[in-house]
Amino acid sequence: MRTPLFEEHVAAGGRMVDFAGWEMPVQYAGILAEHQTVRTQVGVFDISHMGEFFVRGPEAAAWLEGLLTNRISKLAVGHAHYSLLLNEAGGVIDDLIVYRLADESFLLIVNAAKIREDAAWMGERVVAGVEFEDRSSDFAALAVQGPEAGRIFEAVTGTAMPAERNRVVELPDGIFVTTGYTGESGFEWIVPATQAVSAWRRVLAAGAVPCGLGARDTLRLEMCYPLNGSDLSPERTPLEAGLGYFVDLEKSFVGRDALVAQKAAGLPARLSALSVIEKSPPIRSHYPVWSNGSLVSETTSGALSPTLGHGIALAYLPVELAKPGQLLEIEVRGRRFAARVEKKPFKK
């Protein structure tokens, strides 16, 4: 599948790779340069492959409350928050952003690889008073990220970018929200697919540099933002993933009882941040993690941090090892390299 920006990417020198069935740019000039651009200036990512679900109706809020972990009743109109969709066992189906467009109107942005599964799961559970629409193919989206993102926002909208994170602004040109996946200030712009090319060109003309999925991955990993399918899975709960802040156990939702039981029994593992403390090859996913000669886990994500210059990784560790300062080893092609559990995120 291709986003409406496919030709733009190719024209800009994008190196196209498969991502969850989508032909997406992994890089243009280079991952390290793009990473640095987002940390110091401003870059733009095509995130049109992600899904857009609209939920409307008098029962919309109550229905979402029962399906998602974060508290919808605390989400004011014009704001967005991070939330999770769980299975009955408390495992993660998807992580997503919920925008409250009006009292009875919500937009959900979901992971590209999970659009069909999420839509089926939610669609099956629709009740009277709720209108649920998967409009993923009707919308494109751009993520403009970096310390200079405010300048791009002003150039595109003619208004100042809200200083507050997670603010939603609906304008004639689309929906703008101050969210992102990089740890930098910035915004995401949800735009009708037919206007994607014009939006992309306007953002570039204002000075944003095209950035690919490669930099998006190293940027999010430095912030310890989980990637569903790698760091999150139906076999792990958000409590194990360290996302308890986004889970309100005081309300009723699918998967809640399993989480309450897991909390009472004690977590078996916790998604932890690991820094390699000697020179090593880049860490990647599925590398073995050792403690005192025992295989204790494997990495779920890894990289050579462009900002920090050393290997970083995430791994589910048994709780007794999931403590900052704990020394471990990560195996790369048969050799073990010393690593240490860190407080999240890697980039402070």
Next chain:
Amino acid sequence: MNVPDDLRYAESHEWIRVEGDVGTVGITDHAQAELTDIVFAEPPAVGKKITAKDVAAVVESVKAASDIYAPVSGEVVERNDAVEQNPSLLNTDPFGEGWIFKVRLANPAELESLKDAAAYRAQIGA
């Protein structure tokens, strides 16, 4: 794409420059461009015996690890510590400061099976 005329090339995108019985080995401009930002390089140890077409070194880009194959058989007589310290030399100067190791040729006849610049250009469509 730069493909110097005075080198021999392996199909697996290594080059070799032979002076006397010693060959200097690196990866081609095409290879570095395909690999993108190289962030890790591990040249072989001096004294290591290598065999043509076997793995002799490893380089890694941000996204992937890639084996470097020995274009010829022999003994490693020098390794380029500079690329270990600064792997981006493989990107910025693949035929110069980005060389990886030097090998004393065990069987110079192996050079005959490597490509000349014209044949390698044809392989990569340059």
